[in-house]
C-alpha cells in the first residue's frame with residue numbers, strides 16, 4: 144500500500160533542503176529510524192524526495208537496538224514493503240546503562256550519546272557522508288527553552304552541521320511541526336512506536352519530566368500567541384549576537 148504525504152510536508156522538505164543545502168547530488172545518507180512517528184515520516188518523505196529530485200542520492204534507514212529485547216520485525220517489514228533499505232545495529236547499551244545507573248544521573252542523555260556513536264560508526268561502515276535525524280520544530284523549541292532554563296545557554300538544533308568525525312548531520316524535518324508528522328502516520332494507518340520513546344524512562348524519569356514541562360509551557364504560550372512557532376522559526380535565523388552580553392576578548 145502506498146503512502147500519501149501532504150503537500151505541506153513535501154513543500155517544507157523542499158524549502159528546507161534548498162535553504163540549508165541538506166540533500167545534495169551523490170549523497171549517501173544514513174537515516175536514523177527509531178520507528179517513532181518522526182523518523183517514519185522522514186523515511187517516506189526522503190523516498191518521495193528521491194523520486195522528485197532532479198539529481199540522484201541514496202539513503203539507508205538504520206535502527207539502533209539497545210539490547211533490551213526490542214522486536215523490529217514490523218519495522219523491517221514496513222521498510223521492505225516500501226522498498227527502503229533497512230539495517231538494524233544490535234548493541235548492548237541497556238546492559239551498559241544498568242552498570243552505570245548509580246553513577247550517572249541522566250540515562251536519557253546516556254542512551255542518546257551511545258546511539259549517536261553507533262549511528263556514526265555504522266555511517267562510516269556503510270560509506271555514508273551524511274546522517275539524517277528526525278528532529279522537528281517542536282524539538283528545536285523545546286531544546287532551546289530547556290538549554291535556556293536549565294543550562295543557561297542559547298542553543299537549539301541546527302538544520303545542518305559537520306560533526307568532528309567529518310560526517311554531516313542533517314535534520315530535514317526541522318521546520319515542520321510535530322502535529323504534521325503525527326497526522327502523517329495517523330492518516331496513513333502507519334503503526335509507530337510510542338512518543339516518549341526514551342528507553343531510559345525505564346529507570347530515569349528526570350529528563351522526560353523536564354521535556355514534558357517545556358512542552359506544556361510552549362502549548363500554553365502558543366494558545367496566547369498563536370504565531371509563536373512561526374516567530375521562533377524566524378528568530379532562529381535572525382540572531383543579533385551583538386545585543387547580548389558579550390565581552391571584548
Ligand SMILES: Nc1ncnc2c1ncn2[C@@H]1O[C@H](COP(=O)(O)OP(=O)(O)OP(=O)(O)O)[C@@H](O)[C@H]1O
Nearest residue numbers: 175176177179180181182205206207276277278340
Ligand atoms: N534507536 C534509534 N535508532 C536509530 N535512530 C534513532 C533511534 N532513536 C532515535 N533516532 C534518531 O534520532 C532522532 C531523534 O531522536 P528522539 O528520540 O529525540 O526522537 P523522537 O522524538 O522519539 O523521534 P521519533 O518519533 O523518530 O522516534 C529520531 O528522529 C531518529 O532520527
